[in-house]
Amino acid sequence: MYRQTQEEKKVINKVMMISGATCFALLSACDDTSTSSASAELTPAQQACLRDVAKTTNNSQVVVLSSAFSEAGTQVTVGVGEDRAPWNCIAYSDGATAGIEFLGDEGAL
Secondary structure, eight states: OOOOHHHHHHHHHHHHHHHHHHHHHOOOOOOTTSOOOOOOGSSSSHHHHHHHHHHHHTOOEEEEEEEEEEOOOOOEEEEEEETTEEEEEOOOOTTEEEEEEEOGGGGGG
């Protein structure tokens, strides 16, 4: 079974707080099972990776765990599902992505 690190838990909690605050501020319903985080808070690279990892995994419950910008391409770690299983994604300035792969223990799938 995949176990989250303390850093991942902090990031997830922060995203959930931002998402909840945004939903409250907009007085709209917030569905935790959809692509998380307010879109306005995400970079285009993060949005592209969330979109393509969700498509690859056939699971719309995705969240950005971390990202690192580079001129060559932005590396984004995406958590998938309730357990936030880690997936890698590289996003490019043209909106394309590559390198989508599971980072966890495949025996736990």
